[in-house]
Amino acid sequence: MSRNNSKNAASRRSKNQSDGEKSSRPAFLAGLFIGALIMYFLPTLLATNPNLKSDVVSDIVKKANVQELQFDFYELLKDNEILVPETESIDADNEKLGKDYQYILQVGSFKSSDEAENLKVSLLLMNLAAESESIKNKNGETWHRVLVGPFANTSKMASARAKLAQNSIESLMLKREL
Secondary structure: OOOOOOOHHHHHHHHHHHHHHHHHHHHHHHHHHHHHHHHHHHHHHHOOOOOHHHHHHHHHHHHHOOOOOOOOHHHHHOOOOOOOOOOOHHHHHHHOOOOOEEEEEEEEEEOHHHHHHHHHHHHHOOOEEEEEEEOOOOOOEEEEEEEEEEOHHHHHHHHHHHHHHHHHOOEEEEEEOO
């Protein structure tokens, strides 16, 4: 014969729920009481003699005989003038060395010449002088590089690089001797 245990399970659940509420009340009240006691006695436990602190500080100040600091560098540096040389560009450094360089921006490198030509056309539409160059690497593979330039100085190269960045195109600067 089978038994119907549904009433027993329901009665067990209701007893457990009511027991849980009764057991949490005394613990909550005990915690509240202990917290109130700590808050009441905490200031008296932490209180120190404020007069003691001021006496200690005044004794230390008297012993140290603190002198007021004087800074002389204001007067020392007032009459000194230091001339800063103008910054020289990379182009001026190249002229000193007697070497001439040209700057080129590599915009892309592709295995397919069609991809390189497509990028070259889009760069020409942005008024940038672009060219495609085919090279072979150590493995004998042919790569097609898309180059912008050459630029005679770095300022012209920087403006071209800024235009490329505005169009979300990354570039790599190449420096070649003439």
